[in-house]
Amino acid sequence: MPPSMLSNAHEKARDTILAYMPRDAEVTRIEFEGPTLAIYVRNADIILDQSFIVTDIVNALHKRVVIRSDPSIRMDEANAERVIKNLIPQEAGVTGLLFDRNLGEVAVEARKPGLAIGREGVILQEILRRTRWRPRVVRAPLIPSKIISTTRHVLHSEGDERGRILRDVGERIFRPTLKGSDYVNLTLLGGAKEVGRSALLVETKESMVLIDCGVNPSSNDPSQAYPRLDDPKFDVERLDAVVISHPHIDHCAMTPFLYKYGYDGPVYCSEPTAYLMTLLQLDYLDVASREGVYPPYDQRDVKNAVLHTMPLKYGVVTDIAPDIKLTLHNAGHILGSSIVHLHIGEGFHNIVYTGDFKFGETMLLEPASTVFPRVETLIMESTYGGAEDVMPERGEVEGRFTSMVKDTVEDGGKVLIPVPAVGRAQEIMLVLDRYIREGVIPEVPIFIEGMISEATAIHTAYPEYLAREVRNQILKRDVNPFESEYFTIVSHPSEREEIVQGGPSIILATSGMLEGGPVIDYFRYLAPEERNSIIFVSYQIEGTLGSRVKNGLKEVSLTGQGGRMEIIRVNARVHMVEGFSGHSDRRQLLRFVRKMTPKPQRVLVIHGERRKCEDLAEAIRSGLKIEASAPELAETIRLR
């Protein structure tokens, strides 16, 4: 084995591995692949029957271990492809194979993963035995998705660069610890007493992790729009990992910027987040360029971020720094949204960062998890943390919403629903589909613009992250509720004209806060007419056009074609329906803290307007008798 493959600190790991490996295994390389140790061997029998060896090594080293085939014993790709396609039954609906030469893995994309895997994995075993490529089955989306195919291509086929990144990340995670853990510093680089630009710096003597790295979409002034990456406590050279709770731009849009400025480390997030994040970052660049705003990074930086992405499943404990372990839990906010749990030091301190979360029933997702192995400090959002932020019960919300839609279409009007592409769009799709099916809302076409369709496709590729009922429809009954006959996908802007001239309809378009996107075009045509309705279903950040229209603005100036200013009269009915929010209301926020197991010793309230952060912290102190405060921007909180 070339000595350069392993630093001195890893000689112990190598010796342990070699001690457990059978003599005839013919080990050719031992490498880190991110948080996993990979052992490459030339003896094919070892690859096939490795479980007892792996168990022994895992027990000895406390690291994840995988045994892979040396390139010299793998079948050539063309033949391997033939063998794989013969072994997997036609009904599995294989849509593509991606060979990763670096890892010796083949990603099999199939419409029915269960059939491709076979009973107890028998087909996968046979593929490995015959080709010596390790197969991994991923679900094909039920709706075609460009973002899934390009992202999967980058993750699975750009072997050399991805391989280098995985090795570097692994070397860094398992570097020897020198100083031990006796404190944790938390610094808010954004999202303190504000909604937007979420970024929390977690620093120990050993390591540095950034949780979320978003923008504030209501501002174009860099000192307000971006997180304070110029803070002296932040050091991109020292940064071990970035963790993204969910892909809304106020939590993830600045991640590619870090790569532009020299970051070469990993981004950890849930599987769906990896795809949705790319979709929303590219859209962020698109919106910026259409508005003539100079974006802080470009598409190359987005691709670089994808190459560094480490998708994780909920509940899997992963080493991300010598003294930090990460676990993601369901946050119930949007598909794949995560509550971030950090275990620091050997039991020194445990942090739970909620990101945006919903502790309540929705059609799309299960409520946020409340059970953690340990927690001392809870950092929670407070978007609806004010005493007045009590949302009506879900049934009442649906009733109000459906009657608004019904009244408008029966009057011959159109309903415009500005929605964020991810989350609210799919929830509203499920609600509309159900109530039209039940005859509550008259049968009218529902138009959906391109990006919502992309985001919806990603939902169909990860049904295991959805609420039980939708998940069962897709997995067990083979019904895709997102492909209902009432939905029409608008694939080109030229189709908008016909829609706004046509009969009663419902239009779902981005962006959710009227800050750019196709919704602006619909707004221009639909707002002046009294019989139409504009229904907001998601949070409107102060200062956005959406928030001003919601608050009764009657005249809106928009830049029209050729850069001319246009004045748009808002005569349509404007409604806000709060209860569909992907956020918890005041009662749900407090109930979440009360239900949390174990009970946190301290709560930091963030991600809310100033008064709401302070108000919720006060309610937690007085009502739940837990130490709670609302930190300021750039303030550092030292945890024992």
Ligand code: ZN
């Ligand atoms: Zn969010």
